[in-house]
Amino acid sequence: MSRDPHHHDHDHSELSETELRVRALESILTQKGYVDPAALDLLIETYETKVGPRNGARVVARAWSDPGYRARLLADATLAIAELGYLGRQGEHIVALENTPRCHHMVVCTLCSCYPWPVLGLPPVWYKSAPYRSRVVADPRGVLRDFGVELPTGTEIRVWDSTAEIRYLVVPMRPAGTEGWSEERLAALVTRDSMIGTGLARTPAEVA
Amino acid sequence: MNGAQDMGGMHGFGPVAPEPDEPVFHAEWERRAFALTLAMAMPGGWNIDMSRFARESLPPGEYLARSYYEIWLAGLERLMAERGLVSAAEIAAGAPQGAAKPVARVLSRSDVLQVLHRGGPTERPATAPARFEAGDRVRARNMHPATHTRLPRYVRGHVGTVERLHGCHVFPDTNALGKGESPQWLYTVCFAGTELWGADADPAVRVSVDAWDSYLEPA
Incomplete structure (x- = not known):
């Protein structure tokens, strides 16, 4: 599967394009040192379960x-x-x-x-x-x-x-x-x- | 701004559709988009009013066509691009292109709960007495700034009654532009349904907004 969010496959729904875009964004932000993925996990866990x-x-x-x-x-x-x-x-x-x-x-x-x-x-x-x-x-x-x-x-x-x-x-x-x-x-x-x-x-x- | 976000009183969107046993998130990407948006405010250095302004700046057609977290995502990308943190080319490539710009602080896992507990209180000490008191009749100003404002169109020009005083709060119209907090008195102003929607409206409905002092004039 291409990591290019502008790449269109016939079996790609629009949702999966958004999913790819968010994954790309998280990867870029993590590599740049702007976000800590463990902090993201805790934010999600807090609002999903607490x-x-x-x-x-x-x-x-x-x-x-x-x-x-x-x-x-x-x-x-x-x-x-x-x-x-x-x-x-x-x-x-x-x-x-x-x-x-x-x-x-x-x-x-x-x-x-x-x-x-x-x-x-x-x-x-x-x-x-x-x-x-x-x-x-x-x-x-x-x-x-x-x-x-x-x-x-x-x-x-x-x-x-x-x-x-x-x-x-x-x-x-x-x-x-x-x-x-x-x-x-x-x-x-x-x-x-x-x-x-x-x-x-x-x-x-x-x-x- | 008179954007698509200012929806009060619009017709044609159909019935409200509650979802039984609705999950908090509907997809994994929503979880990540939510958390990225919360976490990036610290290194990004923007405030909540800037975030709202970025989201409502989407062209109306796009705003209405996108889901909620898609709007958040677009707002986040805009805020980051404006500050040179992440470019559209990097998102397209799926990888950083060049060195990271230094940021003041990153949200660490050990800071999360404290940051959430602290929140972002917007009340500030009053430096002058309030211009209005409960019971005063006021008119919402007829104003149409092209920048961020929290006075919805459906009350502009209409007369209501001051119901509560909330102290002085950060003024979003300037805070969204990075022009300072400029705190102002904040009031709950209540309008008769018939004042807002005309003589045919339900006489047993009243609607309030929370309005900063400069949104109001004596009536």
Whole structure:
């Protein structure tokens, strides 16, 4: 197989051309001494296995369980989230938004893909995609229907476009029938989408 | 800049398509492109606003045709080429051509977790009181800089209400150009859906952006 990314074989998909280009780039950057491949491995491992929406689910479950924590989270989410050890890149300034029966929050970055990495990990493809970024600021109810979510018409929808370095975490409403549940059980109800605002927390029946 | 990245309110992209059980990456090259982009910021010496400007500078047709990590890759190649770190000819050849340019620092494996934990806070000490307070009516300026800005087109010229103050933050419009951080007060400004999209819009929708002081004027 040619290493020339401009070489076209009939059995080459466009994807494999990109793959070759990235391999070539990594090889050049390593030979030039600009990157340490072991550092690349650790960056990937961190975001693939360590940092993800499980973190955010723990934050939400604690807020549901502990009124003091909830108050701290709503007052200064960056500090409250750091209490659980989640902080840093793309979560330097976090604001928590609590959903209520009257107001449902949704988060987007229309200009790129800003997303609270320490609590949700890297964003899913749909969050970065043109359909979501173009439409959620103008037709959030229509976007919710794409996710199978229908809210009462009286519920206000509040869309937050992350145009600066403030990152937003939605605290979904705690489902009924979860009184007395442990934080661990509650966390299993908290989906990634419910912390972006394109979904609701699971009900006990949905996880039974 | 009024590029393809500024998508709020555009029509025709179709429904949102969530992927069940979506993996973090969809191909090995996405993993490497992601990590290369993060790692190269240190030797490359660029900031996040320069990275965003490089990505959105793709011609609109290309921006819309490329996948997310393809856009990152194109942005990375542009940033490196601008600084003489890697040329298009080297990428085409798949090998370095000539000596490496000296760089200040390289991201080592032992630094990774500390660098991620530290992140890049953008809040800076305020040197003057805020011009607006919560509840103030403000108009997003009608401005169309050809360079990087974070004021999306769909709010320009529209009147909203200051909802939150976030302190002073690095100003992306100058930071993207290497003209300094020039921190400004940052506000969450909230607009009625009907103000942005007209009388037919859902009356129970409100949309906010985070706007720096110079994006706003009293209304």
